[in-house]
Amino acid sequence: MTFLSSIAVGLLAFHAAAWKHSDASELKQQLLQNDCTLVASLLSEWQTIRGDATLMSVDCSASRDLCAELDVVSFPAIRLYQRDRPMIRYRGPRKASSITSFLKRIQHPIITRLTNETLDSFASTDSVVFVAHLHDDDASLLARFSSIAAAYRDRYTFAVAQGMGILTGPSTLQCHNNVDGEEHFQTGLDPVGALEAFVGTCTEPLIPELNRRTELKYRQTGKSLVHYFSDAEADREAYGKAMKPLARAYREYLQFVTVDSSEYPEMPRTLGVAAGRGLAVENPHTGQAFPYRRSRGDSSALTAAEVGEFIASISRGNVEPWNGGSSSGTVQDVAAAHDEL
Known part of the structure; x- marks a missing residue:
């Protein structure tokens, strides 16, 4: 090469x-x-x-x-x-x-044929691995899966488990997203676009990067956004790893995202975050923002525990939405009730 x-x-x-x-x-x-x-x-x-x-x-x-x-x-x-x-x-x-x-x-085949001996170990061979568990006579689904594998072989790994005599239910597509530690399964693969939709579901990052290309997509999810701003890639990656359990727990209601503040220098200020580095929860539908305030001078990495407590405080109505004033200081609990998430 x-x-x-x-x-x-x-x-x-x-x-x-x-x-x-x-x-x-x-x-x-x-x-x-x-x-x-x-x-x-x-x-x-x-x-x-x-x-x-x-x-x-x-x-x-x-x-x-x-x-x-x-x-x-x-x-x-x-x-x-x-x-x-x-x-x-x-x-x-x-x-x-x-x-x-x-x-x-x-350098691997577009589709790897698995055996009983290689089935379990193959799941961890790449960041994202798709395995089609097919009945021996399911030629149509195999052809469609092969087409998907050819289109995405540069990004993901694909394999077929067929003719092994262990499949008792319908043909099933399985995905191992080893980046986020998640597995996905889907049957009912006959509808047009079903395989493509499954690839999208499986490969969607738990905590994606919000950028010019993806901004509209994540603002249209119907969820509040938990932004983490930083101009350092390593810092954003470390935050993402630390917050995965929290993002998984709240995924039905909140979309966690990281934002390169050098690409969006104006966004942190509009959400009340000082110095281009920090966290804010935003409700895109109401326009309300809840910037997270830490003690002055505290530059340590955010933990899932403190971010989780901040989100819970917003849900309990103990955090006022930012009013556009100074972005310094600490959050003050308020008596008024809110249900902004």
């Missing part, structure tokens, strides 16, 4: 030990010689990518004709070129761990 990328010239020396930077002629030679050629942009952590791959890069600012020939029009562009097979675009997070998983995933 090979890596092609757009890259700032200043990064080349830093990555020299991990990446081989190539010109147009060398890259084309590699495309002909290698079975797989992965095309991407370099970021600092990508030097840790592991797998059966030869890592190369091309500076699209210096090799404009080559990148135009490969139809690279925006950066970063991450692609897997396979000799005698179609090119596959990488659509996941620009992180070493995610790209490493992609490299591993794409």
Whole structure:
């Protein structure tokens, strides 16, 4: 495998030990010689990518004709070129761990045939794993499942358990979302769009990132939003991991989201959050916001216990909605009752 990328010239020396930077002629030679050629942009952590791959890069600012020939029009562009097979675009997070998983995933069959011995262990082989438990004569559902697997093979792992003599009920689609620690099952897979809907349900993050692309979607759920603002990705990820049990417990009523405050610098202020980092509960239908106040100077990580108590306080009517005033200070309990969640 090979890596092609757009890259700032200043990064080349830093990555020299991990990446081989190539010109147009060398890259084309590699495309002909290698079975797989992965095309991407370099970021600092990508030097840790592991797998059966030869890592190369091309500076699209210096090799404009080559990148135009490969139809690279925006950066970063991450692609897997396979000799005698179609090119596959990488659509996941620009992180070493995610790209490493992609490299591993794409080398497997589109659908893995499971046996009694491999059925249990296969569920943990990827972040999201779909297993179709089918009767021997269910050729139609197998064909539809195969089509879905081909469309999403770059992002998820697919397998079939068929002809094993252990299925007693109807054919069932099972999903293991190992990121959020959840399992989903569905029967009644004949309606048009049922498989696609199941993929969407299973892969929906428990605590997603609210951004320009997803904002409308999460504001139309009919639930109040529990925003966590931070401009640090690692901070948002740590918060998400800590809040998963709470988000799972309240999922019927609340949608937990994280927000990059550098992308939405105005949003924290409109919800009463100071300094672009913090938490606020918002009811999109009423426009009311409940920013969480901590003691001055407390910069420790939020815990699920304190966020859970804050949400309970709002439900009990002990927290006033923000009135647009100062966003400093601590929450004061009030006697007036509210039922804003």
